[in-house]
Amino acid sequence: GAGVSQSPSNKVTEKGKDVELRCDPISGHTALYWYRQSLGQGLEFLIYFQGNSAPDKSGLPSDRFSAERTGGSVSTLTIQRTQQEDSAVYLCASSYGERNQPQHFGDGTRLSIL
């Protein structure tokens, strides 16, 4: 079946612009996660959704970052007034809603801020 789909796959934008990253999870997965991965670094957790609610948004690095999920499906991660340090790969994962279920990842959006 279809996996986690992320778009765009690449995004280049100027510093100060806003960007929107989209994630379409696996059908039936109620849990959705956003991570950030910088070159040579590990996965940095950003936010977790259960359905349309975000019980854990502790990883969002600043108030420039926000995310929403609608219809228990598609999620959008928005970064306002982008900075060069926002350049990274943004990964989305989904899983069944129970604890300890393995996550399935998309291929990410490579974001470059000029």
Place this chain on the structure above:
Amino acid sequence: QKEVEQDPGPLSVPEGAIVSLNCTYSNSAFQYFMWYRQYSRKGPELLMYTYSSGNKEDGRFTAQVDKSSKYISLFIRDSQPSDSATYLCAMSAVGGSYIPTFGRGTSLIVHP
């Protein structure tokens, strides 16, 4: 000390070798263990998912958990150049956070 430690490598081996990739952890509550493979410019792909101690085999891959030593391993038999990737371990606790704890990954290079 990080909750999950993983040597970043790179680990370079000849084709056909047996590869051992390892993670150590400090949280004795971890019960679920996962291994992911991440190719360059791709997302992590789930390889193995195990619960508690013991071994699990899937083709050329064997996942091993030693909870007494807080040590997990992924063995790759008859390694191939196509196995060249970064391997990440992840783990979570029963009743704990929904967010698993990931290692930073080990880069594996299998040369022909």
